[in-house]
Amino acid sequence: MTEPQLGRQLLAAHRTLAAELVVELEERGWPELRASQASLVLNVDRRSGTRLTELARRAGVTKQAMMVVVDELEVRGFVRRTPDPDDGRAKVVRLTARGRTLGAECRRAxxxxEARTRRTLGGRRYEGLREALDLLLETEEETA
Amino acid sequence: MTEPQLGRQLLAAHRTLAAELVVELEERGWPELRASQASLVLNVDRRSGTRLTELARRAGVTKQAMMVVVDELEVRGFVRRTPDPDDGRAKVVRLTARGRTLGAECRRAxxxxEARTRRTLGGRRYEGLREALDLLLETEEETA
DNA sequence: GATGACCGTCAGGTTCGTTGACTTCCCGAG
DNA sequence: CTCGGGAAGTCAACGAACCTGACGGTCATC
Incomplete structure (x- = not known):
């Protein structure tokens, strides 16, 4: 009975943090923005832009999954795809001016x-949590 | 950049544990059983059965969500719904004989x-993780 | 130059969950 | 005693975040 709770708690905690981030963004005047989108904005290199595959790698998801997020952000004008001059297959995802503004806001949100989480947990437990998750996913990766 | 990773890691860790549980169940001869289903089986009171709403409450989800899982388990003969003698509205979810066998297997899986997770994390970190999650979700609940 | 690997894309699925809108039934207050 | 609020289970529709598989171009190398 104890362990399925762990798995569930992990999911619940994820949802909680994501929801908090969305609220934070809303309060700052960026409504209808989801956590996954904010996360992407933060992963695009501000200067040179970043390729889709690289974004997917950074986020630890498939390129198909990442593409959906890029699509959404592109429609809303936060990001645009430009052909990669060095590679005809690739496109570079870049932030628009509006996207850069959003990026700054996302960092604050x-x-x-993070600050709130750290406060409710205490610095020690917070660090412990991060460490445990790092370890868990790292060793998973190796076995895979 | 640091925090959105936390949220994502929580999700990834959830998927990892859920997948491990499924594999564990498969290896024990219970294929095509998902983590949510296993979790439900473990939450049904072995003697008296449990109402849908109560199951939902225990799992921290809506009764609609819980109903889906009960439906699946009922179709596969692990569980059945009987009318509650004390309340004409309610039904009691009970394990069938096969369901009880599955329950035992689930506990082992x-x-x-859990043992594997504990081993990769170390007892100290494992306990810390659980504690942190408890705290995080508990205080979330209060604010809600 | 053919061959295999790689980039972005399209199409379709899966898992776990949600909100909203009933119907049926319980219960307590007027 | 009825009658109105509320709770139990259900039906339907949807959402978020993923995945696998299959392709058409492009690169890079042999």
């Missing part, structure tokens, strides 16, 4: 959520 | 996953 993320910091706020 | 869960224990195996």
């Amino acid at each position: 993320v910091a706020a959520v | 869960v224990a195996a996953v």
